[in-house]
Amino acid sequence: MNSPKSVQGNLIRYAVFIVGYLMVIGAKELCANSSKLHIWDLILFAVVTVMTFLLYVYRFKREQRYFEKVNKVSLLDNIKVTLWLSFLIFFLRGLVSYLQVNQYINSYTFQLTYAKHESVSMFWFLIFAQGLVLPFLQVFLAEGFLFNYLFRDNVGSVAIFGIVFSGLIFSLVNFQLNVPVFLFDMVFGLIFAWAYLYSQNIVMPLYLAILNGLLMVMLV
Numbered sequence: 001m002n003s004p005k006s007v008q009g010n011l012i013r014y015a016v017f018i019v020g021y022l023m024v025i026g027a028k029e030l031c032a033n034s035s036k037l038h039i040w041d042l043i044l045f046a047v048v049t050v051m052t053f054l055l056y057v058y059r060f061k062r063e064q065r066y067f068e069k070v071n072k073v074s075l076l077d078n079i080k081v082t083l084w085l086s087f088l089i090f091f092l093r094g095l096v097s098y099l100q101v102n103q104y105i106n107s108y109t110f111q112l113t114y115a116k117h118e119s120v121s122m123f124w125f126l127i128f129a130q131g132l133v134l135p136f137l138q139v140f141l142a143e144g145f146l147f148n149y150l151f152r153d154n155v156g157s158v159a160i161f162g163i164v165f166s167g168l169i170f171s172l173v174n175f176q177l178n179v180p181v182f183l184f185d186m187v188f189g190l191i192f193a194w195a196y197l198y199s200q201n202i203v204m205p206l207y208l209a210i211l212n213g214l215l216m217v218m219l220v
Contacts, residue, residue: 010149013059013145014145014149016055017055017056017059017140017141017145018141020048020051020052020055020056020137021052021137021138021141021173023048023052024045024048024049024052024133024134024137025134025175027041027044027045027048027049028045028129028130028133028134030044030045031045031125031129032110032113032114032117032122032125032126032129033113033117034117035117036117036119036121036122037121037122037125042125045129049133052137053133053136053137056137056140056144059145060140060144060145060148060202063145063148072199072200072201073198073199073200073201073204074199074201074203074204075203075204075207081198082204082207085191085195085204085208086208086211088191089188089191089208089211089212089215090211090215092184092187092188093212093215093216093219094215094219096181096184096216097219099180104180105178105180105181105184106178106180106181108174108176108181108216109175109176110126110130110217114126123217126217127214127217127218130213130216130217131210131213131214131216131217131218132210132213132214134213135206135209135210135212135213136206136209136210138170138173138174138209139192139196139202139205139206139209140202141169141170141173142166142167142169142170142173142189142192142193143166143170143192143193143196143202143205144196144202146162146165146166146169147162147166147193147196147197150162150165151165151166159197162193162197163190163193163194163197164190166189166190166192166193166196167186167187167188167189167190167192167193168186168189169189170185170186170188170189170192170193171183171185171186171189188209188212191208192205192208192209193205195208
């Protein structure tokens with residue numbers, strides 16, 4: 001049951017990971033929906049975030065021992081791929097921002113919340129929470145653990161289905177119900193999933209997801 005090959009164990013673990021993620025989301029919303037940031041809300045967010053962060057990293061590293069060793073591609077091993085993916089994230093994030101400014105698609109929920117309580121402290125909180133913390137956890141949910149549990153077979157059809165399913169999961173964990181925004185989030189998820197399979201390294205999708213998250217906040 002402790003092995004990633006255990007279906008029952010995987011379901012239980014993934015449920016626990018989702019609960020941890022939802023707790024972080026809840027603590028973040030508690031902070032962001034206040035007229036000003038309160039120290040106890042920030043402490044709660046920090047505690048829940050650290051606990052969930054450590055759980056994810058510990059479990060992911062532990063599970064990697066059950067799989068055969070592969071040659072991982074770092075961000076600098078193929079700098080052209082890293083730069084092209086970075087440019088793609090910049091372009092898509094700029095496109096989304098343009099469409100939002102011109103009211104072709106809806107804003108993200110956190111953008112609407114920030115508009116109500118706009119302040120320097122709230123901006124930096126969102127940079128940390130929405131730009132760094134959530135993308136980090138989302139990659140583990142939508143790529144790391146998901147591929148560990150469901151899409152480990154080295155088959156083309158499995159990889160394609162895994163990428164699509166991963167993109168869907170990534171979009172779902174962003175909780176954006178507006179269809180155009182949901183589809184854009186899914187596209188970002190597809191990019192992160194492809195980067196994970198290409199590099200066989202969680203670092204590359206983490207970098208891309210955090211880049212996307214930071215741009216999303218800065219282009220509010």
